[in-house]
Amino acid sequence: MTRIISVVNQKGGVGKTTTTISVSATLAEETGKKILAVDLDPQGNCSSGFGMEKNAYKKCIYNCLIDDTDPNQVIQATGIKNLDILPASIQLAGAEIELVGELSRENKLKRALKILKDKYDYILIDCPPSLGLLTVNALTASTDILIPLQCEYFALEGLTQLLNTINLIQADLNPDVSILGILLTMADNRTNLTTQIIEEVTQHFPQHVFKSVITRNVRLSEAPSHGLPINHYDKKSTGAQNYLEFTREMLTCLNQS
Amino acid sequence: MTRIISVVNQKGGVGKTTTTISVSATLAEETGKKILAVDLDPQGNCSSGFGMEKNAYKKCIYNCLIDDTDPNQVIQATGIKNLDILPASIQLAGAEIELVGELSRENKLKRALKILKDKYDYILIDCPPSLGLLTVNALTASTDILIPLQCEYFALEGLTQLLNTINLIQADLNPDVSILGILLTMADNRTNLTTQIIEEVTQHFPQHVFKSVITRNVRLSEAPSHGLPINHYDKKSTGAQNYLEFTREMLTCLNQS
Numbered sequence A, B: 001m002t003r004i005i006s007v008v009n010q011k012g013g014v015g016k017t018t019t020t021i022s023v024s025a026t027l028a029e030e031t032g033k034k035i036l037a038v039d040l041d042p043q044g045n046c047s048s049g050f051g052m053e054k055n056a057y058k059k060c061i062y063n064c065l066i067d068d069t070d071p072n073q074v075i076q077a078t079g080i081k082n083l084d085i086l087p088a089s090i091q092l093a094g095a096e097i098e099l100v101g102e103l104s105r106e107n108k109l110k111r112a113l114k115i116l117k118d119k120y121d122y123i124l125i126d127c128p129p130s131l132g133l134l135t136v137n138a139l140t141a142s143t144d145i146l147i148p149l150q151c152e153y154f155a156l157e158g159l160t161q162l163l164n165t166i167n168l169i170q171a172d173l174n175p176d177v178s179i180l181g182i183l184l185t186m187a188d189n190r191t192n193l194t195t196q197i198i199e200e201v202t203q204h205f206p207q208h209v210f211k212s213v214i215t216r217n218v219r220l221s222e223a224p225s226h227g228l229p230i231n232h233y234d235k236k237s238t239g240a241q242n243y244l245e246f247t248r249e250m251l252t253c254l255n256q257s
Ligand SMILES: Nc1ncnc2c1ncn2[C@@H]1O[C@H](COP(=O)(O)OP(=O)(O)OP(=O)(O)O)[C@@H](O)[C@H]1O
Pocket: A011, A012, A013, A014, A015, A016, A017, A018, A019, A041, A045, A127, A128, A129, A185, A186, A187, A214, A215, A216, A217, A218, A220, A221, A222, A224, A239, B010, B011, B012, B013, B129, B152, B153, B154, B155
């Protein structure tokens, strides 16, 4: 069975895209399984982070949601073995408004991904920074939810709002989706703020917090300008090591549930 | 005439809220004029950054947009002389979908702020990380646009998309709004990435980039957990100094145009 993992947090800039790119590339290398990254953010950062040229593809995820295009016709190779991408483009910015009046608007992505059957072992969906219809589509289509959380006060504040929305989705749209866990990102162990945030999150949500933590590492923010995931840009960097350790911990969790 | 400044960038986590809070508090202290901060983000970070308790107020900006409540009944004191806030709450998350079918949906905020007449000299609007109807409402209501830009690759990538949207707003909804400028944030002068980004932005948009730059400073991310703007939390910090220098540069620009 394909595991479909939404990478979600309505707080902006917490590391959703960096996590989607890094984890999907690490999974492809470590497991040899078939991986698909889905870019559901109109900014298209996940697509460009894999080196996709913005106007190189005629169709994107927008077409799968709005005019039921077969995702197999839209999927692109990333150039990395075992890893494909379902790219986004600026057209996606209009999708939220266009979906409002559609029948069964929350299930559009779920239906599109069903067409792929068991072609992929793991699918990771990079969500936009909001709890609108695109993110609801991702949560409805998913088996698991991964929550990157920046070690900052504002990011912690939004967590309760996000968990409430997940409860609503589980009650009304997708009872089978469960929280895989909370991944702490951009940790700077020199600051008290990071220590405070980690203590607070671990205290409130002990059952959800991964042991692996991603520290702040400039190589992670350099990698996208070369169109490469971190394990291809600088395999020896702290960023690559952190994401390798996390991906292994995540696989253990996935194999147990 | 009241200057209404939208603080906008669809890229998440670039410093929109931190800029709105810091600049409005610095304006209140430096000019002695009447300042209003408007929180247009369902996350409500601007409201909590001023110490507003999430459920302490019955009405918020949502009511001004959806049921035409008089903003004077919703505005709260921040406890800082000359500075009030029009707060947000989680209800605002539903506004984007609810506004879709409304008549003249892009002008809701403009109409609400008109009721305030000249009660305030400067109004700063903290926008959510998207180019949806809430941000369109802010741009339609504004006289000026301030664009915080994190010194990172993904943030630079989104700039063209943002400038295109602003052109559309100027053509169709608000010919009087103009770009006040681009403020570089979270600069880390020790990294090549920051230098590259600053060079690239200054080369492509020389007429828009402010000389003042906000460097990365942990005191800025600590301040919101105390419910205080930076000039009240730690006036001697680099963050407070950076925002003071920027606010003065911004005032010079505003007085010239
Ligand atoms: N561990 C890290 N260390 C340093 N920089 C990082 C790290 N993780 C992410 N970044 C950088 O921080 C910025 C924000 O990360 P990213 O874009 O992945 O977040 P996001 O949650 O996807 O943002 P958005 O809400 O806009 O979609 C990016 O410029 C990225 O390169």
